[in-house]
Amino acid sequence: MPAKVKIYALSTCIHCKKAKEYLESNNVEYDCTYVDMLAGEERQQAVDEVKKHNPALSFPTMVVGGKVLVGFNKEELQAALGA
């Protein structure tokens, strides 16, 4: 079964870190891609995926179920997880 949350992040980004901490503290399984740690084709593929979900190409971009969340907002993430 795939992880409940997909998160596209930067390894240096605080909002990404906070989002991950929130998921961990709530025992939510997630799959994280650090776009800044990738190179070449892998990076291109990740960027294309981010762009598809969030044309502003900002981080974190999270996909929860069918919903896309941009940035870390605890209430918003909580609502998406509960849905």
Next chain:
Amino acid sequence: MDAKQLYEKLKPIQEAKGYLFNADMSYTMPLLENLLVNKERYGYMSCPCRLAIGTFEEDRDIVCPCVYRDPDVAEYGACFCALYVNKEWNEGKIEHKTVPERRPAEKVMKAMGLG
């Protein structure tokens, strides 16, 4: 230099300009650490919450403090990363919202290898 030293160095300079560090050190210290990570990576302290293009000339706008800090703090009370904030934000008098990306799309695209 470590994050603590960077904090001590920047605090008086930025406070004199009216910008405060986020009082929540669980934001401020990792952000400062990651500014130093980016200094190692790129040679300049590029914004940790954005993907850099990789040359100083092209990333000048996101070298911390970025050029978007002024309008972001004026509008939201905090910069994109929430490293720099104003007094009202620190005192909880302003709602802590997600600050949208203000960097022009063409620069973001270039950083992503799409430009």
